[in-house]
């Protein structure tokens with residue numbers, strides 16, 4: 626489902642005449658099967674976010690290859706990536722990344738607007754998703770009028786509304802209390818089991834890693850180990 630072959634990435638920092646190469650990912654090889662939950666762990670600066678950004682096309686690798694659902698996405702243009710992301714990938718972030726000036730309904734509707742889905746179908750789909758994530762009654766609330774847990778549910782709803790086969794999550798529980806975290810993790814497991822959604826989750830949190838089938842540990846930009854978990 627997601628295949629990463631001999632992936633290297635360097636950033637260049639500093640002024641033009643003193644540019645320095647910072648090698649951030651080194652020879653990453655990873656094969657994520659459909660229906661897996663994979664957690665990516667590692668110390669701050671080990672390259673986790675860079676890897677996720679490479680899997681979602683926000684940065685281009687220095688070398689190596691990324692294939693998603695059989696498609697070689699490595700050299701996609703910006704607009705190819707935009708289309709591919711809209712059809713294949715959902716995102717969940719620690720900071721939710723909701724648009725503050727839009728209601729929760731409008732936030733969830735936005736990916737469908739971008740896909741050009743007709744109004745009536747959009748409204749129907751968003752209403753279904755609100756029921757699914759138990760947010761009914763909060764459609765008209767702005768993000769600032771919601772609790773952290775509710776905001777995260779809106780962001781999960783936004784990720785789910787286009788039925789993506791893959792969800793990429795960056796510290797999804799980082800801003801949540803223990804109870805809300807447990808609810809989100811149970812929901813992720815449910816989505817994985819019932820809908821076969823593949824999850825790749827960056828985390829510092831042992832609880833999150835414990836719902837994963839497999840944990841990939843990065844150290845200094847390399848995969849240190851991969852650990853199979855028995856769920």
Ligand SMILES: Nc1ncnc2c1ncn2[C@@H]1O[C@H](COP(=O)(O)OP(=O)(O)OP(=O)(O)O)[C@@H](O)[C@H]1O
Pocket residue numbers: 636637638647649667668669670671672673674675676
């Ligand atoms: N745009 C950039 N330009 C230069 N260096 C960068 C850039 N983005 C990340 N880095 C460097 O790459 C390394 C890995 O960063 P990355 O954000 O991938 O780590 P991380 O494991 O996600 O860390 P954290 O857990 O703190 O989020 C760090 O040394 C960071 O300083």
